[in-house]
Amino acid sequence: MKRNLDPIDRRILNELQAHGRMSIVDLAERVHLTKTPCSERVKRLERDGVICGYSAEIDPTEVDMGHVMIVHVNLAKTSDRSLEDFNRAVRLIPEVQSCLMIAGPFDYMLKVRTRNITEFRELLGEQISQLPSVMQTHSFAVMESVKETSMIELRN
DSSP: OOOOOOHHHHHHHHHHHHOTTOOHHHHHHHHTOOHHHHHHHHHHHHHTTSSOOOOOOOOGGGGTOOEEEEEEEEESOOOHHHHHHHHHHHTTOTTEEEEEEOSSSSSEEEEEEESSHHHHHHHIIIIITTSTTEEEEEEEEOOOOOOOOOOOOOOO
8 A cells, every 4th residue: 555655754764774773862863853753753653664674784694695696587487376375475585685577588577695616506406496386497696785774765
């Protein structure tokens, strides 16, 4: 459901996306509100499901998870049941950071993060290729990540 967000809500959301750990006092100052109305707006945005959660951004190379592969997946069948089964199963693989259903020459595109190519190869053979209805996969090594973000810029 589309939410009607006023300019202050949008500023709050932009600030929290960029600086999720900032205090309500700092947030209120940045969006030109006092503490109480700012806090009430944040609680409403959380309660309404606009803010889904908070997280820390981790440097993958610092935790030895710098290897990224893109995997195109073709399914043998694309009935509603097959798609639901695939979706449910792929969500259980923690190394799959992103799974997008695609309209095009393949059915899904996965972003997979592992320690190295050997670990990826094992994951591909033992889990990804064994997902429901998988007929074929094509894997592409990511040489460099030029831009990655989960931020959604909200304009007034």
